[in-house]
Amino acid sequence: MIVTVTLNPAIDVSYRVPRFQIDKGHRVENGSKTAGGKGLNVSRVLKQLGSEPLCTGFLGGGSGAWIEKKLIDEELKHSFVQIDEETRTCLAMIDEHGGTQTELMEKGPVVNEQEIEKFQVSFKHLLEEATMVVASGSLPAGLPPDFYREIGEWARAANIPFLLDTSGKSLELGVEGKPFLIKPNKEELCQYTGKSDLTFQEMIDAAKGICAKGVEYVLISLGAEGALLVGHAITLRAEIPVVSVINPVGSGDSMVAGMAFALHNHYDSVECLRWACACGISNALQATTGTIDPQVVRKLLSQIKISTL
Template sequence: MIITVTLSPTIDKTIFVDGLKMDAINDMKGTREDAGGKGINVSKMVKKLQGDTLAIGLIGGEVGHIIKKKLDDDNIPCDFIQVDQPSRYNIKIVDRQRKTFTDINEGGGYISPEKIAELEAKIFQQASEGDLLILSGRVPDNVDKTIYRKWIDKANRKGIKVILDADHEPLKEAVQAGPYMIKPNIHELERLLNTTFKSLQDITNRLSELFIYGIQVIVLSLGSQGAYLFTAHEAYYTPGLSVHVKSTVGAGDSMVGAMAFCIAKGMQLKDAFHYAVATSTATVQKEGTLMADLDTIESIKDKLEIKNIKL
């Protein structure tokens, strides 16, 4: 089972325009709404791959009801805790003419310690030894930024593998607990290690600082430039493909979902990575936070080159 946790689920409203103009009226060319939040997107991808998943999180208000209904309509198993604070509503502006993608995200509201404790109890009631637990996305402002670290410690003791996709202080704290895998993008990794990378050698020289915590896999996303997979003993690189990008929202989440799905199936890391990059590449060709379809993933996978990197 692949269990995802989303502390701040959203409805992502994508607005399409042709040539966004500042300080002017813009004509909307189309719109769509999707249930979102990083963990939810991961569950959507796992479900698309016909894997077993459960989305856990905190929802509130009318937006929370819409999130739940959209997941129910897509037959994505979910188990949410209701909170007083309404769930977020995020705006994504896609300028099809300029090929730009602008996010306007609501901040999260107050979440009580009692609700966090209730959520933790639910997570470890549902997750058991051998499961994969995905901790991803922002931590609400008032919630302790060590929360992911605490949950990783607990998961490790129970034999549950954790995949972490976070940023800033929650990431800095959580890596010290030794999650099985982390998936930063290049900017998140630079913030984590307080540096600016100028070469691959710069990156590999610093990874030992993370592996020492017990992290086994680091998947580093470079956006359109491709991605790396590192372990303490091996590394692979897949260059990006030139494709028609319709949305970048959820691309990294689809990569996490595909990695989790392949790991749960017992695939070799190299093959899992190959499939995950193909999945992410296919997902950016979908509007909103729609996930890639299997035929497109397979087609892209056949075109992707995977290279061994000497450490």
């Protein structure tokens, strides 16, 4: 069983606004409302690929109850820890004419010590059945900045692969937990290294440096330029076909899901990278975030060129 961790989920509300303008009022159709969070996107894609993931993290208040109902509707197994404060809401304004997306993301609830202890007990119990752990997204207030390092250490002690997709300080400290794989994009890798930009070779060198700290693989998503998979003994580059993107949001989460699915099925490194990219592309071809078409994924697999560097 793959356990996905979403510590700071949200109700995601998006509105499509033709010619969005600052300091102007806009009449819009009813917005779309989804149970959001990077880990929940990973869970949805895994479900669409035929896996049966279990979602965990923190939920609170009426917003948390709404998310839990949506997960039930989507037949996603879940075991969230209930907290006193309200789960956050995030708002996206999509300008179809201008091609822009403006997001307002609430910081989220503050998790207290008792709630953290409840999660620790619950998570360690889930590890007894887990075969893989995937943690994604930001940390809510109240959690120590090295919480992903702790999760990594618990998973490592249980001999369970841990995949981590986060950024900033959470990524920097999470690497210390020696996850099996991390998935930064170029911007996040730049932030990790403290540089404003990185050349292709510098990205590879940075990934090799992370592997030297105990991480097995670094999956670097590069948008239309494909991806890199860097390990101790391999460096693979994926070149992807040109497609007409509909909605790129969630493609990184879909890549993580594709990678987790392939690893869980014991595919080799080349096929794992191929599946990760195919799922990321398929998500970009869908209007709904965290959604793929398994048939499209399988068609895309043969169109992705993998080379060894």
